[in-house]
Amino acid sequence: MEIIHTIAWMKEQARQARAENRIVGLVPTMGALHRGHLALIERAKRECSTVIASIFVNPKQFGPKEDFSKYPRTFESDKEKLEQAGVDSLLAPEAAEIYPQGFSSYVQVDGLSERLEGRSRPGHFRGVATVVMKLLQIVQPNFAYFGRKDAQQSRIITQMSRDLNLDSEIVVCPIVREPDGLAMSSRNAYLNAEERKAATVLHRALDAAKNELAAGVRDALQLQTTLRRKLDCERLATVDYAEIIDSESFEPVVRLSEPSYIVLAVFIGKTRLIDNLYIEPKAPGSDELLFHF
Numbered sequence: 001m002e003i004i005h006t007i008a009w010m011k012e013q014a015r016q017a018r019a020e021n022r023i024v025g026l027v028p029t030m031g032a033l034h035r036g037h038l039a040l041i042e043r044a045k046r047e048c049s050t051v052i053a054s055i056f057v058n059p060k061q062f063g064p065k066e067d068f069s070k071y072p073r074t075f076e077s078d079k080e081k082l083e084q085a086g087v088d089s090l091l092a093p094e095a096a097e098i099y100p101q102g103f104s105s106y107v108q109v110d111g112l113s114e115r116l117e118g119r120s121r122p123g124h125f126r127g128v129a130t131v132v133m134k135l136l137q138i139v140q141p142n143f144a145y146f147g148r149k150d151a152q153q154s155r156i157i158t159q160m161s162r163d164l165n166l167d168s169e170i171v172v173c174p175i176v177r178e179p180d181g182l183a184m185s186s187r188n189a190y191l192n193a194e195e196r197k198a199a200t201v202l203h204r205a206l207d208a209a210k211n212e213l214a215a216g217v218r219d220a221l222q223l224q225t226t227l228r229r230k231l232d233c234e235r236l237a238t239v240d241y242a243e244i245i246d247s248e249s250f251e252p253v254v255r256l257s258e259p260s261y262i263v264l265a266v267f268i269g270k271t272r273l274i275d276n277l278y279i280e281p282k283a284p285g286s287d288e289l290l291f292h293f
Contacts, residue, residue, distance in 0.1 A: 026141035032072035032186035061127030205230035240265035
């Protein structure tokens with residue numbers, strides 16, 4: 001696996017891959033890799049002849065009161081995992097390489113970026129969209145792989161790609177979970193033993209809502225009540241939001257009839273975790289639902 005630190009060399013390697021008609025897959029990460037990231041790599045390996053991963057803790061997507069300085073940085077172990085997974089190249093630039101002196105251009109996806117995570121973390125998605133746009137321009141992959149756990153991020157990146165006529169196809173992959181249902185996240189490393197146990201309340205709340213949906217409930221307010229009841233039973237949990245939203249607009253729905261998400265953001269102690277359940281009709285017009293945890 002080649003480790004690349006400069007944009008110029010990454011662009012040259014990407015140009016060579018295109019000249020050889022290789023199918024290139026990009027898996028952007030911030031490091032602190034877990035099995036969720038490795039599942040993205042595995043998907044890329046199945047679908048592409050060249051797989052490039054990136055590790056870059058993006059300062060532009062952290063707010064002033066967020067955890068940029070404390071975000072886990074485990075480059076040596078990450079490098080080993082990627083090499084074992086069969087990644088061809090690892091792009092690992094310094095912040096000054098991505099954002100040189102005088103950098104002043106940003107990407108903003110209006111509307112979608114102001115809701116939910118955007119409301120709780122102002123400016124976050126501007127930072128995400130900007131760095132992803134830069135990575136897509138540098139690598140110019142055929143496919144770029146993202147996890148569904150960050151559902152709003154994936155939706156915003158898909159919208160950006162569509163609006164700006166990017167050639168890369170955005171591939172959104174299923175959430176990978178621990179055996180007890182907790183969605184894998186680099187921030188799980190912040191949890192102590194008691195908090196780690198409490199964190200399963202997110203999945204338990206989603207599962208309770210899924211059971212109501214399976215029993216025929218479609219009213220969003222009733223589902224929200226179920227979610228809050230479950231979440232409020234956990235003393236270490238503080239709910240930021242628990243909403244039922246349309247999967248395209250990310251606006252709240254009154255009644256489930258189209259593809260939708262149930263989205264959660266919950267503090268467990270001081271650690272903020274997100275999770276979701278994606279719901280879609282089994283067939284157009286059908287009242288029978290498919291659930292994607």
